[in-house]
Amino acid sequence: MAEEKVSCAVPASTVEGSSNEPAPAAEVKKEAVRMGVTVGMKAPDFTAPAYYKGKFTTVKLSDFAGKWVSLCFYPGDFTFV
């Protein structure tokens, strides 16, 4: 059995009958209307479970209103970069 290539992205699992193939051209429009934000927009508020200084807690973006926030998404714990 070949060893999985190790990369920085977590390999996705697949479900029988589903496909990770690129979307056919006819579906490209869907991509164009996918959700997302851009500069000048209000940052969508969220509440999420979190780990913070030794404790399990909840973090809510709007709790930091009045402060600058650097919100950093990343692909996963234990990835290399």
Next chain:
Amino acid sequence: MSAVADRYAEFQALGVEVISVSVDSQFVHKVWNDTELSKMVDGGVPFHMASDGGGAIGTVYGVYSPAQGVDFRGRFLIDPDGIIQGMEILTPPVGRNVDETLRQLQAFQLVRKTGGKEVTPSGWTPGGKVLNPGPDLVANVWKFWNPKDVYGKK
């Protein structure tokens, strides 16, 4: 994330809070912090490590990849009014530059402080030349600013 954690004091000095987000659970965040990040950063990660299981947060920010099941490397600078002033999205293999994040934060803070009377040209760093937008500046930027001032002669 260890690079941001390592330089958290600089974010704090600018009055900036950091929140990191990935699809991992808060339990995995703890183990990553305890077993690896705390070996690179004294005291471990000093900010909230949020869990985005299912990618709901990443989806509204436009950084979640359903195919890979992860949030891409999206970094959003949000001002005190909750408005997104800057964003950068990278695919997983390339990491961010903390210097650039701090530089952008300082630039946005200067613009906000001066009510837009001072704006920061390309490559601006704190103490660097700023521009004052107005009718007199139109077609006259060259009198005040030159890319070689910032980037040197190549």
